[in-house]
Amino acid sequence: MAAALDRIRVGSAPDSWGVWFPDDPHQVPWERFLDEVAEAGYSWIEMGPYGYLPTDPARLTDEVDRRGLKVSAGTVFCGLHRGPAAWDAVREQVGRVASLTQAMGARHLVVIPSFWRDDKTAEILEPPELTREQWAHLTEGMARLGREVRDTYGLDIVVHPHADTHLDTEEHVERFLDATDPDLVSLCLDTGHYAYCGGDSVRLIETYGERIGYLHLKQVDPAVLADVREQGLPFGPAVRRGVMCEPPGGVPALEPVLAAAQRLGVDLFAIVEQDMYPCAPDRPLPIAVRTRRFLRSCGA
Structure with missing residues (x-):
């Protein structure tokens, strides 16, 4: 039997139900997501794109409470590398x-840098590499954001490296961490995105453990990823090809990732995200049930 991972709090997110947008005909209704995430055995959820779940705190509190759910975090995308002009x-x-996240009793805000390549159309929106000035804007902007979010809402920001953003590879992630204040900026390590971009999650946890503030659990299919890299596909089409797969069938292996996180000796959320946009409405629940069973077998 696996050792109990008593510092890891497992949850799931609308992403695992194929939800990428506040409103989209390809997505399951939010009521169905809440019903099924509870049925699958999860007690923690992220809110997903703002506007997918109800944004009235009283109503959302009622909806999650009666299903035995709690909120772990909210999520935003932002282009802070564009400098002061983007700040407003x-x-x-x-x-x-952040206001809704605070009202729901959560303590984390997941911050994802904006895309340099459109995930639907594959249009190149910006160069994939930042200039030195843009790197300074990104790191200084995240520190400012971390301070304001903490002081105003009592939340910690956790910055999420993501495919097709400027914060993706091991080199970029390490450069970002080395240039930001650990008191203001922590990392949301998404195991799938990090593997997608060539990173080693266990090594990152062991090297920068004090900077890991949150986890997203995800795996990639190595065979599909090899095709994606060979063809230079954007992230959206890669997801439609099934690059993100159901654990334990992909990489990285989640058992050593969870064990490394447990060794940090701090409480961490580990939120399951299996990108599946778009997907058939009956597909997510069986996967979620099996994934929750697998994570229990790991001790989580």
């Missing part, structure tokens, strides 16, 4: 999400 738009977006 970022602050407005963050304010909406």
Whole structure:
């Protein structure tokens, strides 16, 4: 029997139900997501894209409470590398999400850098590499955001490296961590995105453990990933090809990742995210049930 991972709090997210947008005809209704995530055996959820779940705190509290659920975090995308000109738009977006996150009793705000390549159309929106000035804007902007979110809402930001953003590879992630204040900026390590971009999650946890504030659990199919890399596909089409797969069938192996996280000796959320947009409405629940069973077999 696996050792108990008593510092790891497992949850899931709308992403595992094929939800990428606040409103989309390809997505399951939010009521069905809440019903099924509870049925699958999870007690913690992320809120997903702002506007997918109800944004009235009283109503959302009622909906999650009666299903025995609790909220772990909210999520925002932002382009802080664009410098001070982007700050007002970022602050407005963050304010909406952080306010609801705080009202739901959560303590984390997952911050994802904006895409340099459109995940639907594959249009190149910006160069994939930042200039030195843009790196400074990104790191200084995240520190400012971390301070404001903490002081205003009592939340910790956890920055999420993500495919087709400027924060993706081991080199970029380490550069970002080395340039940011650990008191203000922690990392949301997404095991699938990090593997997608060539990173080693266990090594990152062992090297920068004090910076790991949150986990997303995800695996990639190595065979599909090899094709994606060979063809230079954007992330959206790669997901439609099944690059993110059901554990334990992909990489990285989650048992050593969870064990390394447990050794940090701090409480961490580990939120399951299996990108499946778009997907048939009956597909997510059986996968979620099997994934929860697998994580229990790992001790989580």
